Amino acid sequence: MAKYMLEILALVAILAFCGLFLYTSSTMEGAEFAGSDNVGSGLIAELSGKPLDSFVPLIPQYEPPSGEIEACLFALQAALGGIFVGGVFGYWLGQKKSLTETKVN
Amino acid sequence: MEGFLPLEWCIVWWLIALPCLVYGVWRLKKVMDADREALPLLGVTGGFIFILSSLKLPSVTGSCSHPTGTGLSAICFGPWITSVICAIVLLFQSLFLAHGGLSVLGANIVSMGIVGPCVGYAIYRLLKDTSVNVYVTVFLATALADMFTYIVTSFELALAYPADVGGFGTSFIMFMGIFAVTQVPLAIVEGIVLALVFKYIVALKPDILVRMNVFSESQIIAARGEA
Numbered sequence: 001m002a003k004y005m006l007e008i009l010a011l012v013a014i015l016a017f018c019g020l021f022l023y024t025s026s027t028m029e030g031a032e033f034a035g036s037d038n039v040g041s042g043l044i045a046e047l048s049g050k051p052l053d054s055f056v057p058l059i060p061q062y063e064p065p066s067g068e069i070e071a072c073l074f075a076l077q078a079a080l081g082g083i084f085v086g087g088v089f090g091y092w093l094g095q096k097k098s099l100t101e102t103k104v105n
Numbered sequence: 106m107e108g109f110l111p112l113e114w115c116i117v118w119w120l121i122a123l124p125c126l127v128y129g130v131w132r133l134k135k136v137m138d139a140d141r142e143a144l145p146l147l148g149v150t151g152g153f154i155f156i157l158s159s160l161k162l163p164s165v166t167g168s169c170s171h172p173t174g175t176g177l178s179a180i181c182f183g184p185w186i187t188s189v190i191c192a193i194v195l196l197f198q199s200l201f202l203a204h205g206g207l208s209v210l211g212a213n214i215v216s217m218g219i220v221g222p223c224v225g226y227a228i229y230r231l232l233k234d235t236s237v238n239v240y241v242t243v244f245l246a247t248a249l250a251d252m253f254t255y256i257v258t259s260f261e262l263a264l265a266y267p268a269d270v271g272g273f274g275t276s277f278i279m280f281m282g283i284f285a286v287t288q289v290p291l292a293i294v295e296g297i298v299l300a301l302v303f304k305y306i307v308a309l310k311p312d313i314l315v316r317m318n319v320f321s322e323s324q325i326i327a328a329r330g331e332a
Contacts, residue, residue, distance in 0.1 A: 005331075006240060006297075006300055006301045006304050007301065009297055009301075010297050010298055010300075010301045013293065013294045013297045013298075014294060014298075017162075017290060017294050020165060020290060021163045021164075024163070024164075024165055024167060025163070025167075028167045030167070031167025031168075032167065032168070033163045033167060033168060033169050034168055034169065035161060035168065035169050035170070036164075036166070036168045036169065036170040036283055036284055036287045037204075038168070039166075039168050039283050040109075040262065040280065040283050040284060041109055043279055043280065043283060044109050044262065044266055047266040047267075047268055047269075047276060047279075048266055055108045055109050056108050057107040057108040057206055057208070058107065058108055058112060058115065058206070058208040059107065059206060059207040059208050061107050061199070061203055061206050061207070062200065062201060062203065063203040064201070064202060064203060070202060070203075073201050073202050074159045074161075074202065075159070077155055077156075077158075077159040077194070077197060077198075078155065078156045078159040078160065080152075080155050081151075081152040081153060081154070081155025081156035081157075081159070082152065082156060083152075084148040084149065084151060084152030084155065085148070085149050085152035085153065085156070087148065088145040088146075088148040088149045088152070089149070089305065089309060091145055092145065092309040092310045093309060095310075096309060096310075
């Protein structure tokens with residue numbers, strides 16, 4: 001396989017994904033891009049014959065007061081993951097480097 | 106989806122999830138005691154669960170869903186340790202984001218933390234000692250771990266809400282139409298991205314993968330030469 005095969009493949013896949021989104025959002029009528037959870041909730045209400053509002057949390061639950069705060073918390077989660085990943089890759093890179101340096105010395 | 110699963114089903118899924126989590130914590134302690142260098146690897150594979158499960162991406166069905174990122178951890182640490190990491194992510198989302206909930210947490214752990222990773226791990230084990238390329242194995246295991254998470258979600262909901270006409274089967278197909286179809290493009294992209302991540306782990310820290318017997322030494326050497 002070529003040296004950067006996977007990088008190219010990943011790039012193509014992400015671009016294709018974006019293209020697919022642009023195509024879907026421009027051609028599909030009534031596409032709201034809500035969470036599939038919400039669409040699923042609608043189907044549950046339909047199947048059980050109970051109105052959507054009648055489904056209340058069994059255990060009281062904190063709800064982010066706005067979309068902004070929800071986005072903030074999701075970003076926080078992603079950032080936390082990013083710190084783990086970046087930190088470890090840096091640690092391994094340093095470890096590898098010091099290993100080759102001791103070999104040279 | 107707090108409140109959308111009847112109490113009896115919440116209890117059923119919690120009863121399945123709990124022993125797996127306890128076993129996962131025990132396994133985690135064992136792996137960490139055996140090799141301290143496994144901790145950074147857990148940081149990377151767990152980190153991707155944090156990142157990918159926070160990204161709600163649009164899909165062909167006109168709705169959004171998020172990838173799971175669990176496959177990589179399942180390959181390196183097995184499904185039980187993965188379920189512990191998933192439980193942490195899902196607990197965060199239940200407590201602060203109203204995404205899932207404490208009563209349905211058991212069901213979510215079963216789909217995202219247990220069955221998804223188990224399927225990914227099974228595929229990895231099946232392909233590990235064959236001539237299939239290492240990165241193809243990682244792609245298939247991670248993409249299918251993602252897919253099966255949502256197939257199980259559909260299964261859990263269909264069990265709780267069988268259709269009046271056609272019962273469980275009809276419901277299952279209807280929920281699959283929402284959850285699984287949305288997931289197909291996401292799972293493919295996730296598989297390719299995680300295969301790329303695996304390439305960087307192979308490049309930076311091949312010895313830990315060999316030591317933990319994720320892949321054999323000759324497979325890792327071959328994997329370093331290609332892609």
